[in-house]
Structure formats: structure tokens, C-alpha cells
Amino acid sequence: MPSTAVAISPKMFGHPVPAGTWVEENGSVHSADLLVALGSVATFSRNAEIFSEDALADHIYVLLSGTVRVCKLLGDGRRQIANFCLAGDVFGWEMGARHRFSAEAVGECKVVRVKRSILFARAADDADLAQALWAVTAGELARAQNHLLVLGRKTAQERVASFLLDMAERMSGSVVSGRAQEVQLPMSRQDIADYLGLTIETVSRTLTHLEDVEAIALPSSRRIVLRNCSALRGLNV
Amino acid sequence: MPSTAVAISPKMFGHPVPAGTWVEENGSVHSADLLVALGSVATFSRNAEIFSEDALADHIYVLLSGTVRVCKLLGDGRRQIANFCLAGDVFGWEMGARHRFSAEAVGECKVVRVKRSILFARAADDADLAQALWAVTAGELARAQNHLLVLGRKTAQERVASFLLDMAERMSGSVVSGRAQEVQLPMSRQDIADYLGLTIETVSRTLTHLEDVEAIALPSSRRIVLRNCSALRGLNV
DNA sequence: CGTACGGTTGATACATATCAATATGCGTGG
DNA sequence: CCACGCATATTGATATGTATCAACCGTACG
Numbered sequence: 001m002p003s004t005a006v007a008i009s010p011k012m013f014g015h016p017v018p019a020g021t022w023v024e025e026n027g028s029v030h031s032a033d034l035l036v037a038l039g040s041v042a043t044f045s046r047n048a049e050i051f052s053e054d055a056l057a058d059h060i061y062v063l064l065s066g067t068v069r070v071c072k073l074l075g076d077g078r079r080q081i082a083n084f085c086l087a088g089d090v091f092g093w094e095m096g097a098r099h100r101f102s103a104e105a106v107g108e109c110k111v112v113r114v115k116r117s118i119l120f121a122r123a124a125d126d127a128d129l130a131q132a133l134w135a136v137t138a139g140e141l142a143r144a145q146n147h148l149l150v151l152g153r154k155t156a157q158e159r160v161a162s163f164l165l166d167m168a169e170r171m172s173g174s175v176v177s178g179r180a181q182e183v184q185l186p187m188s189r190q191d192i193a194d195y196l197g198l199t200i201e202t203v204s205r206t207l208t209h210l211e212d213v214e215a216i217a218l219p220s221s222r223r224i225v226l227r228n229c230s231a232l233r234g235l236n237v
Numbered sequence: 238m239p240s241t242a243v244a245i246s247p248k249m250f251g252h253p254v255p256a257g258t259w260v261e262e263n264g265s266v267h268s269a270d271l272l273v274a275l276g277s278v279a280t281f282s283r284n285a286e287i288f289s290e291d292a293l294a295d296h297i298y299v300l301l302s303g304t305v306r307v308c309k310l311l312g313d314g315r316r317q318i319a320n321f322c323l324a325g326d327v328f329g330w331e332m333g334a335r336h337r338f339s340a341e342a343v344g345e346c347k348v349v350r351v352k353r354s355i356l357f358a359r360a361a362d363d364a365d366l367a368q369a370l371w372a373v374t375a376g377e378l379a380r381a382q383n384h385l386l387v388l389g390r391k392t393a394q395e396r397v398a399s400f401l402l403d404m405a406e407r408m409s410g411s412v413v414s415g416r417a418q419e420v421q422l423p424m425s426r427q428d429i430a431d432y433l434g435l436t437i438e439t440v441s442r443t444l445t446h447l448e449d450v451e452a453i454a455l456p457s458s459r460r461i462v463l464r465n466c467s468a469l470r471g472l473n474v
Numbered sequence: 475c476g477t478a479c480g481g482t483t484g485a486t487a488c489a490t491a492t493c494a495a496t497a498t499g500c501g502t503g504g
Numbered sequence: 505c506c507a508c509g510c511a512t513a514t515t516g517a518t519a520t521g522t523a524t525c526a527a528c529c530g531t532a533c534g
Binding site: 072074075078079080082095096100101124125127130131133134135137138139140141142144145146147148149151152153154194196197237 | 319332337338361364371372374376378381382384385386388391
Binding site: 201 | 489
């Protein structure tokens with residue numbers, strides 16, 4: 001992502017009706033972001049809903065810590081997770097009036113929300129901010145489009161491999177090298193399954209298979225060691 | 238999509254190495270768009286590549302007529318179509334330097350391309366243009382995210398049904414009513430399959446099944462009559 | 475009128491889902 | 505601190521939707 005005057009990292013999607021109290025952020029929190037300065041902060045506990053699908057989208061959110069899942073539910077309970085947001089990611093952004101997805105805390109997390117109208121007004125005469133927001137949208141788009149290929153054309157193995165590599169990269173902040181690397185996953189198998197368009201059983205089986213093949217190791221269910229990244233990458237194409 | 242000073246309709250993705258000659262557009266073409274005014278026009282024939290994956294993305298495209306498919310290829314030939322662009326749609330837009338998808342003419346089509354640098358420069362001090370471009374990106378994002386749900390969690394029937402309803406809406410320009418409606422599809426079964434993450438055989442079988450159930454009629458392979466939109470809609474959620 | 479390409483239909487294979495049982499980890503309360 | 509009980513995860517057996525392989529059909533075109 002290109003550098004901008006405003007420090008926003010790429011991610012997407014809106015917000016409204018939480019189970020946390022929003023307080024003005026005056027003190028020095030994190031890298032005193034413009035958004036943080038403009039907004040209020042709240043903490044959500046595991047599985048709490050940050051905003052629901054169809055709710056009015058009059059705020060934009062920035063994740064300070066923790067992990068958030070952005071998802072859509074089908075009438076019969078099928079769920080698709082469009083994205084996992086990590087610290088620094090922006091979500092809850094909408095052009096329309098309402099959220100098209102819901103957002104939930106995967107684990108305990110801290111979020112800033114900013115009134116959309118305020119941000120929009122600022123963006124009108126602050127070209128840098130406008131571009132930063134645009135970059136957020138574009139980043140989301142790139143991610144979503146990549147995921148289309150995963151969901152449309154990849155096998156279970158390839159999906160899991162690309163997920164692991166992606167998470168490793170995002171969480172470490174750098175491209176995964178040839179060297180072994182451990183990832184601490186914040187989300188459950190069910191979340192992974194709903195992100196990859198698979199069932200929980202298939203995810204589990206695929207992971208143990210990758211372990212058998214010595215591409216990864218599973219010291220515990222949430223901790224995954226990428227032992228052979230090039231093998232994983234091979235599955236990833 | 239919200240109205241803007243600049244008439245751009247929502248769609249996405251970049252451009253470089255065509256098999257058509259680009260000429261300055263002076264004459265009155267279509268609704269003399271700003272983009273048309275700034276750019277040059279070319280015509281592509283069926284299956285011609287408008288730009289390829291990884292090519293430099295220094296232009297942005299607007300489709301004047303015809304249909305374009307925006308797609309990605311996997312090493313072994315698997316293909317995922319991220320989007321079909323119809324007349325008025327913008328594509329080939331990138332934040333990064335290179336195209337992440339290729340674009341090909343589904344049938345004969347006419348395209349305007351504008352230098353990205355020019356558009357970018359204008360957008361810097363034309364807030365309306367900036368917002369219009371942003372809206373294009375956001376529209377693409379919404380479409381892509383919707384498609385994630387289709388690819389991740391829907392059955393073949395549901396995919397085909399949502400595709401038909403979507404195409405009917407986009408091509409007619411209005412929400413499909415309860416009344417029967419005919420769609421003239423510009424793309425082949427293979428294109429549909431690659432868009433929906435299915436095989437050509439499954440698409441074909443699903444269509445004939447929908448015909449058996451009297452949800453649609455197939456006067457010819459490219460013409461499809463939506464006979465029972467509510468039934469299709471039922472499959473859609 | 476024949477050939478070619480796109481589409482349909484059929485028979486079978488396979489990857490992943492589903493259903494079911496067992497295991498593992500984790501927080502709670504005794 | 506340990507034991508219980510619930511959550512989450514793994515593993516197994518089987519079912520099923522879609523892919524694959526293979527003909528066949530129809531329409532457009534030379």
C-alpha cells in the first residue's frame with residue numbers, strides 16, 4: 001500500500017450498535033492516529049457484535065488491538081467471513097447508508113469509531129485524507145478479489161495453505177521467508193472454515209494432512225509452525 | 238450508487254497491451270463523458286485481450302459498448318472471472334503499478350482509455366472527480382464481496398439463480414419485477430462457469446434443471462427468459 | 475452440404491460435506 | 505489443586521454435489 005499523510009492501514013467495512021461504551025480518546029493511545037483523535041474508543045469481548053448487517057453505517061472503525069471478523073449470514077445459517085481485520089485495519093466503511101456485513105470480535109478487542117460525516121467532511125478539503133480513505137477501499141478490494149480466486153477455483157489444501165501464508169505475513173508484518181515461522185491464530189476452526197468456504201472438519205483434516213506431509217507443525221490447535229513455506233507456496237499457486 | 242458531477246458508473250480494473258489502435262476522441266460519442274473527452278477510443282474483437290495480468294497499469298478504461306471479462310489465471314489453466322463489465326462500467330483501475338487481472342472482450346466492444354496520471358492529477362484538485370473514482374472502487378468492492386458469499390457458500394443452483402437475476406438487473410437497468418423478463422447473455426457457458434466457480438457442464442445442467450422446474454425458459458442458448466423471478470429469488474438467499 | 479464450435483446429456487469418479495463418535499483443552503467450582 | 509463439564513478440535517464412516525470423461529446434438533459458417 002502507498003504511503004499517505006494519514007496513517008491508516010488497509011481494511012474495510014462499517015459500524016453501528018455495539019455492546020461497549022464509547023469514550024472520547026484524549027490520552028496518548030497507540031500511534032496517535034488522526035482517526036483516533038477524531039473518534040471514541042470501545043472494548044469488545046469475545047464474539048461481541050460491533051455492528052450488525054443492515055444497521056445504519058454512520059461510523060467507521062479502526063481496530064487498535066485484537067481481531068475482528070467481517071461476515072454475512074445466509075437465511076439458513078450459512079456464514080461467509082469476508083475478512084479478518086487485524087490491529088491497524090479499518091473496517092465498517094460504506095458508501096451506502098447501511099452496513100452490508102456485520103462485524104464481530106474474534107477475541108477481546110479495542111476499537112476506535114469515527115463519525116462518517118466528520119470524516120467525509122474532512123476528506124472533502126483534505127486531499128491526503130481522501131486519498132488515504134480511498135487507499136483503504138482499494139486495499140479491501142484487492143484482498144476481496146484475491147479471495148474470489150481462492151473460493152472459486154482452489155482446492156481445500158490450496159485454500160488452507162494460502163490462508164496460513166497470508167496470516168503469517170500479516171501478523172509478522174513481513175513476507176514469510178524460507179525459514180520456519182510460527183503463527184498464533186486468533187480465530188477458531190469454524191471461523192477459518194467460514195472464511196475459506198469449507199467445513200470445520202475439512203479444515204481440521206487438511207491441517208493434519210499438512211502436518212503429516214511436514215509442511216507445518218501443530219504444537220497446539222491455535223499455534224501453527226510453517227515448516228516448509230515453499231511447499232505451502234507451491235500449493236498456493 | 239450516489240450521484241456525482243462526473244458520470245461514471247461502478248466497475249473496476251486496469252489496462253495495457255491491446256490489439257486495437259487508440260484514437261483521440263473529438264467527435265460526439267455517447268454522453269460526452271469527461272473520461273471520454275480525456276481519453277482515446279479503441280475497438281476490440283471477440284476474445285481480444287485489452288490488457289494482461291501483471292502489465293503496467295497506466296491507464297483506466299471505460300466500456301462504451303459490449304462486454305468485458307476481468308479475470309485471473311492459475312498456473313494450470315484454472316480461471317476465475319472476477320467480474321463482467323457492461324457498457325458504462327469502469328475497469329482497469331489499480332492503486333499499485335501493475336494490473337492484478339487481465340481484461341478481455343467477451344464480444345466485439347468499444348473502450349475508452351485514459352492515462353491514469355492525468356486522471357490522478359485532475360482528481361487531486363477536483364473533489365467531485367475524486368469522489369466519483371472512489372465510488373467506482375467502492376462499487377467494485379461491494380460487488381466483489383457479494384460474490385464472495387456466492388462462491389464460498391452457495392450451491393450451483395443458487396449461484397446460477399443469482400447470476401441470472403444480477404444480469405437481468407444490470408442489463409435492463411432496473412430491478413427485475415415479478416413479471417417475466419428476457420435476458421440476452423453476451424457470454425458463453427464457459428465464461429459463466431468461470432465466473433461462478435463451476436464447470437461448464439454443471440452450468441448447463443443447472444440451467445436445464447431450472448427450465449424443467451419452469452423457473453426459466455431457454456428459447457436459445459444465449460437468450461434466457463426469467464419466468465418465475467420469485468422462485469429464482471428464493472434460491473438466491 | 476460438411477465441418478467446427480458451443481452446448482447438452484450421460485456415466486462415473488472424487489473431493490468435500492454430513493453424520494457420529496471420541497479426544498483435548500479450558501474455565502469453574504468444590 | 506483437582507475434578508468435572510462444556511467448548512473446541514480431531515478422527516472415522518458414509519453420503520452427496522459437483523467434476524471429470526465421453527458422446528452426442530444443433531447451429532453457424534464456409
